[in-house]
Amino acid sequence: MIGPYNSEVDDVSFALKRVLPPVLVIVFILAIWQVLTVTKVFSETQFPTMTSTMAALGNALVSPILWQAVGATLEGWIVGLIIASVLALIVGSLLASSTLAFRASAATIEVFKSIPAVAILPIVILVLGSTMNMKIFLISFGVFWPLLIQVIYGVRSMDPTVRDTAKILGVRGVRRFLVVTMPSAAPYIATGLRIASIGALILAVVAELVGGAAGIGRNILIAENGGSAQYALMYAYIIVAGFLGIILTGLFTLIETRVMHWHESQRNARSNEESAK
Amino acid sequence: MTSTPTISVSNTQGKPITPILDVDSLRKVYNQGAANENLAIDSVTFSVNKGEFLCIVGPSGCGKTTLLRTISGLAKPTVGTVQFEGTTLTRVPDGLGVVFQDYARSLYPWMTNLQNVSLPLKARGMKKAERLRRTHEVLDSVGLSKVANQYPWQLSGGMQQRVAIARALSYKPDLLLMDEPFASVDAQTRFDLEDLILKVRAEYGVTVVLVTHDIDEAVYLSDRIVVLSKGPSHVREVVPVELGEREQLATRSSDGFLTLRNHLLELVMPR
Ligand SMILES: Nc1ncnc2c1ncn2[C@@H]1O[C@H](COP(=O)(O)OP(=O)(O)OP(=O)(O)O)[C@@H](O)[C@H]1O
Ligand SMILES: [Mg+2]
Numbered sequence: 001m002i003g004p005y006n007s008e009v010d011d012v013s014f015a016l017k018r019v020l021p022p023v024l025v026i027v028f029i030l031a032i033w034q035v036l037t038v039t040k041v042f043s044e045t046q047f048p049t050m051t052s053t054m055a056a057l058g059n060a061l062v063s064p065i066l067w068q069a070v071g072a073t074l075e076g077w078i079v080g081l082i083i084a085s086v087l088a089l090i091v092g093s094l095l096a097s098s099t100l101a102f103r104a105s106a107a108t109i110e111v112f113k114s115i116p117a118v119a120i121l122p123i124v125i126l127v128l129g130s131t132m133n134m135k136i137f138l139i140s141f142g143v144f145w146p147l148l149i150q151v152i153y154g155v156r157s158m159d160p161t162v163r164d165t166a167k168i169l170g171v172r173g174v175r176r177f178l179v180v181t182m183p184s185a186a187p188y189i190a191t192g193l194r195i196a197s198i199g200a201l202i203l204a205v206v207a208e209l210v211g212g213a214a215g216i217g218r219n220i221l222i223a224e225n226g227g228s229a230q231y232a233l234m235y236a237y238i239i240v241a242g243f244l245g246i247i248l249t250g251l252f253t254l255i256e257t258r259v260m261h262w263h264e265s266q267r268n269a270r271s272n273e274e275s276a277k
Numbered sequence: 278m279t280s281t282p283t284i285s286v287s288n289t290q291g292k293p294i295t296p297i298l299d300v301d302s303l304r305k306v307y308n309q310g311a312a313n314e315n316l317a318i319d320s321v322t323f324s325v326n327k328g329e330f331l332c333i334v335g336p337s338g339c340g341k342t343t344l345l346r347t348i349s350g351l352a353k354p355t356v357g358t359v360q361f362e363g364t365t366l367t368r369v370p371d372g373l374g375v376v377f378q379d380y381a382r383s384l385y386p387w388m389t390n391l392q393n394v395s396l397p398l399k400a401r402g403m404k405k406a407e408r409l410r411r412t413h414e415v416l417d418s419v420g421l422s423k424v425a426n427q428y429p430w431q432l433s434g435g436m437q438q439r440v441a442i443a444r445a446l447s448y449k450p451d452l453l454l455m456d457e458p459f460a461s462v463d464a465q466t467r468f469d470l471e472d473l474i475l476k477v478r479a480e481y482g483v484t485v486v487l488v489t490h491d492i493d494e495a496v497y498l499s500d501r502i503v504v505l506s507k508g509p510s511h512v513r514e515v516v517p518v519e520l521g522e523r524e525q526l527a528t529r530s531s532d533g534f535l536t537l538r539n540h541l542l543e544l545v546m547p548r
């Protein structure tokens with residue numbers, strides 16, 4: 001680079017290049033929304049105006065009702081995700097360690113993976129009612145199978161040199177699982193978890209919206225049942241649910257770059273960033 | 278014991294030589310019975326004495342890696358036996374160190390160099406203080422104490438190779454197996470690493486079996502050289518090397534070195 005480095009100018013141009021375009025797109029969409037509703041292309045009973053939705057969102061953000069709902073959704077999300085992950089890691093590693101076990105169980109796993117979790121919702125509600133446990137069960141069941149498959153493939157794709165090294169160094173049992181098997185399968189597991197975290201959020205909202213468990217999904221349903229006067233609030237909740245998805249995805253990506261800093265893909269990304277400067 | 282003439286062989290100092298490793302009629306067939314059956318090693322017999330530096334040379338694809346894997350207990354021989362310290366090998370023994378041909382993939386990228394080197398010590402249940410002391414000591418003897426807290430992928434190829442050597446030495450194995458350890462580094466680094474391995478061998482008193490396809494390297498390093506035929510391999514000849522103290526330039530230009538080198542070239546490149 002020629003000339004003195006000026007961080008202020010750099011930051012401003014960065015902001016213009018990176019931040020401005022998406023903001024403009026969002027502003028544009030919001031404007032269209034407002035125009036379509038104010039000009040009655042969509043009537044109030046179908047679609048609230050953008051401004052009234054934003055007002056409802058503003059009100060909701062300062063009321064404890066929204067935050068209790070968000071809390072209930074996140075509780076189901078995290079507990080379900082943890083249960084599914086722990087089970088998938090243990091069961092997956094065990095199945096992957098033996099070719100016979102892997103072959104024997106592959107068909108069963110494939111069948112269970114193909115059942116949409118929503119399809120078992122009626123029976124789950126029947127057994128557990130509209131409770132937090134129902135939500136947690138639905139989430140655990142739904143994300144366990146795809147996670148299990150990721151773990152099995154991750155463990156089975158271990159580099160033979162990595163495996164032989166562990167044998168030569170005398171690393172066995174639980175230590176081997178924790179410091180060799182898991183890190184070596186980590187890229188697969190990370191992908192599985194990123195997908196599972198979104199799946200878990202969707203299932204949480206479904207369990208609330210259809211199954212009646214407390215959370216943001218049930219609040220959407222209640223607002224909908226409140227008639228057209230409540231539509232703005234319903235959309236406000238939907239927007240909140242969308243933001244939850246974005247935040248959770250961002251959180252996972254952040255954790256992944258931290259935990260997987262040693263992995264080739266992250267190293268390449270870093271060095272590409274370096275050379276692009 | 279020293280007076281049992283039937284089995285006692287003596288070296289120049291008159292000490293008895295006991296084999297640490299005994300490979301007898303080893304044969305290795307991959308995918309036996311299947312359509313892609315492949316005879317990798319025909320029949321290989323040799324033994325390695327305690328304290329010895331033995332090189333195995335042979336052309337590419339003749340089964341050197343296969344041989345080392347079988348010697349280390351990672352693979353089973355199809356026919357024949359491997360005896361390590363007097364007992365027939367059934368699994369990887371504790372007193373064995375291995376430096377893989379693929380050292381870059383053998384070092385765990387999720388661990389720092391220090392963690393890589395201390396992993397076998399942890400697996401052996403060594404206490405933390407002792408473990409740290411030993412790890413630093415062995416990193417020091419390969420000249421890498423400065424990069425202990427870096428990751429292997431932050432180092433050059435030659436440095437990674439030294440981390441792999443440090444890791445294999447950390448638990449003071451009786452036998453160190455190395456598979457073409459210096460094949461992918463430049464000539465200067467290669468000479469440095471050769472001298473390094475001779476130095477640590479003396480320091481740790483470890484027996485070394487090193488596989489290479491570089492004849493000069495084999496002559497420079499070994500006390501004895503096992504020459505393999507092209508695959509499926511058998512032993513063509515076992516060549517003793519007596520060159521005394523090694524020094525890269527002087528040794529490599531000495532008459533003894535050149536004579537041995539020519540002899541070996543004739544063995545691997547028969548007219
Ligand atoms: N896992 C395996 N399954 C089947 N065949 C194999 C396997 N590993 C090696 N072979 C075969 O065995 C023979 C010897 O291979 P090996 O890798 O031991 O040779 P090498 O002497 O180490 O070669 P290089 O000098 O290239 O490292 C080759 O024909 C190879 O294709
Ligand atoms: Mg090889």
